[in-house]
Amino acid sequence: MKATESNIKSILDEVSSLVESSDLDINISLTDQGVDSLDLVNVYLLVEEKFEIKIPDEDIAQLQNISQIIDYVNLKVT
Amino acid sequence: MIGLESIASYIAEDRESNYDLKEKFDLDNHFIHEKLGVDARAIKSSTEKASDLCVKAFNNLQVSPEGIDCCIVVTQNPDYQIPHTSAIVQSKLNLPQSCACFDISLGCSGYVYGLSVIISFMKSNNFKKGLLFTSDPYSEIIDSNDKNTALLFGDAATVSLISDTPKYAPLDFVFGTNGDHYSELICREKLFMNGRAVFAFTATQIPKQIKELLDKNKLTLEEIDKYILHQGSKYIVDTITKRLGVEPNKVTFEMFDYGNTVSSSIPIILSKELTTLEAEKIVLSGFGVGLSWASTILYKI
Numbered sequence: 001m002k003a004t005e006s007n008i009k010s011i012l013d014e015v016s017s018l019v020e021s022s023d024l025d026i027n028i029s030l031t032d033q034g035v036d037s038l039d040l041v042n043v044y045l046l047v048e049e050k051f052e053i054k055i056p057d058e059d060i061a062q063l064q065n066i067s068q069i070i071d072y073v074n075l076k077v078t
Numbered sequence: 079m080i081g082l083e084s085i086a087s088y089i090a091e092d093r094e095s096n097y098d099l100k101e102k103f104d105l106d107n108h109f110i111h112e113k114l115g116v117d118a119r120a121i122k123s124s125t126e127k128a129s130d131l132c133v134k135a136f137n138n139l140q141v142s143p144e145g146i147d148c149c150i151v152v153t154q155n156p157d158y159q160i161p162h163t164s165a166i167v168q169s170k171l172n173l174p175q176s177c178a179c180f181d182i183s184l185g186c187s188g189y190v191y192g193l194s195v196i197i198s199f200m201k202s203n204n205f206k207k208g209l210l211f212t213s214d215p216y217s218e219i220i221d222s223n224d225k226n227t228a229l230l231f232g233d234a235a236t237v238s239l240i241s242d243t244p245k246y247a248p249l250d251f252v253f254g255t256n257g258d259h260y261s262e263l264i265c266r267e268k269l270f271m272n273g274r275a276v277f278a279f280t281a282t283q284i285p286k287q288i289k290e291l292l293d294k295n296k297l298t299l300e301e302i303d304k305y306i307l308h309q310g311s312k313y314i315v316d317t318i319t320k321r322l323g324v325e326p327n328k329v330t331f332e333m334f335d336y337g338n339t340v341s342s343s344i345p346i347i348l349s350k351e352l353t354t355l356e357a358e359k360i361v362l363s364g365f366g367v368g369l370s371w372a373s374t375i376l377y378k379i
Contacts, residue, residue, distance in 0.1 A: 018108075038113050038313045041274040045281060057274065 001051060003073035008066050011050065015042045026066035043069075051077055080200050081244025081379065082193070085349035086139035088131055089336045090122040090215075090233040103225045110229070111334070115312025120232035120336035121217050127157040128213040129166040131235035135211065136171055139237050143171050147205035148178040150196050152188035152212045152341045154265075154367070155219060156181060167211060178203070185263075186308045186366025188212060188341035189236075190374050193362075194251045196240050210238040212341035221268040230311060232337025236345035245352055246360070249375040252291045254283060256369045263367045279369050280314050285322040288363055291373050299324050302375070303357035308364045309333040309343040318363075340366070 001007075009021035012030075016039045024033050030040060044055050047069060053076045055063065063069050095118045096110045111117060122131060132151060149171075151164040164179035173179075178199070184191050189212055196210045213235035222228050262275040284307070292299065305328050307315050312331055319329045330347050333339070339346060344362050351357050358378050365371035 036109055036113065037273075038109075038277075038311075041277050042281070042317065044274065045278050048278075057272070060274070 002077065003047075003051060003070045005066060005070065007050070008047070008069055011043055011046045012066075015039045015046065024066060026070075029064045030066070031064065047073060053077065079244060079247055079379070080197050080205075080240060080242055081247030082352065082376065083239045083241040083244050084139065084141075084352055085236055085238045085345050086135050087234060087236040087342065087346045087349055088134035088138060089339070089346070090120040090126075090131070092121045092123070093118040093335070094121050096229050099229065103229065105229075113311070113313045114229055115309075115315070115331060115333055116230060116232075116337045117334045118336070119217075119229075120234060120339070122215050122233040126215070128153050128155055128215055128235070129157050129163050129170060131213045131215060131233065132163070132167045132211045132237065133170050135213070135235040135237045136209070139239060141207075141239055143173050146173045146177050146207050146209055147203070148196065148199060148208040149173055150180060150182060150192060150199075150208070150210050152182045152184055152192045152210070153214050154183055154185055155215050163213070164211070184341065184370060185214065185368070186310065186340050186343070187364040187368065187370040187372045188214075189344045190251065190362050190364045190372035191253065191370075192341070193238070193240075193248060193374065194372075197248065200240060206242050208240040210240055212236045212345060214340035214342065216269065216340060219265050219269045224268070224270075226271045226273050227269050230338045232333070232339050234336060234339035234342040234346065236342045236349070238345055244379055245355060246376040246378055249359075249377050250291065250295050251372065251374045252287055252294070254287060254371040259369050262369065276310075276366070276369075277314065277317075280310065280365050281317050281321060283371055284318050284363055284365050284373075287371060287373050288322060288361060291361070291375060295375060297359070297375070302359050302361050303328065304351060304360045305329045306344050306347050306351075306360060306362050308366065309338055309347075310366065311338065
């Protein structure tokens with residue numbers, strides 16, 4: 001399965017009650033848009049489960065916005 | 079039959095507010111209350127040790143020291159590296175010299191493991207009365223500048239009276255260990271926690287283990303009246319509840335006023351169930367350092 005803006009935003013909807021995913025800019029850091037640190041680790045876990053990939057801790061720094069997550073996942077699954 | 083007769087606890091009286099740390103760690107009220115679930119942490123005095131907390135918990139238990147056959151202390155912050163804290167507790171409580179004493183070195187899974195150990199030990203030695211203590215004062219090992227751990231832990235102790243006149247007994251136990259990740263939650267000089275790794279482990283392993291335990295005993299999620307999960311944080315309890323698919327009103331959350339008390343978190347909540355006796359079946363699940371996890375089903379006698 002490929003990552004898209006839609007399926008990453010649906011993960012965010014599942015995780016965070018504070019942000020409306022349709023309002024999120026895919027190129028701005030999720031933290032800067034109100035996603036807290038606990039929700040963020042939950043997002044990474046759900047991404048790992050949904051796309052059956054492993055995200056090592058050292059890669060987290062490059063996964064700060066939706067666009068980066070989409071690119072990262074699609075590189076891993078191809 | 080050997081099982082659980084009563085539980086008493088002692089929560090350290092002093093409090094440190096997490097709201098006083100908002101600026102230091104760049105937090106808001108919602109995160110502190112709704113995500114961490116810790117408004118304030120219970121902190122023991124610097125002169126108190128694990129055994130002192132055990133004594134204070136015992137003083138809240140209605141039982142005579144005479145006739146206690148064994149005393150087990152679950153702790154990873156003992157009074158001393160040598161000897162075992164249970165020997166010190168035996169002395170402070172004037173328990174008989176015939177009393178068998180030993181410690182169990184486990185963290186947040188320790189109460190469930192401890193229940194299995196003490197019940198098996200008592201059965202095999204034909205004992206009538208035993209004490210299972212939990213006392214793990216993490217305030218001794220916290221780095222106050224570490225955002226991952228400084229806001230979570232509180233000091234407390236509990237004592238469970240295990241006897242041949244129980245109110246609840248275990249139906250079954252299941253255990254788990256993944257030592258490959260021991261360094262994700264470790265104390266070298268101060269406590270270190272890889273929050274992401276511990277969260278992922280908990281969110282995936284605990285719902286799975288509870289479901290396996292219920293399947294093994296031909297029980298459904300709905301047939302359990304109460305789920306008492308280790309109170310790691312509100313976020314982790316909420317996440318397990320959601321992933322398990324149980325009604326939130328069956329899952330107790332209670333650490334706002336004192337924090338994560340490690341192996342004491344489950345018995346502090348369970349003590350109330352032993353008073354009301356409303357639940358027929360209760361699932362307990364502890365998880366943490368090791369990484370280690372354990373779950374059991376208790377049934378009302």
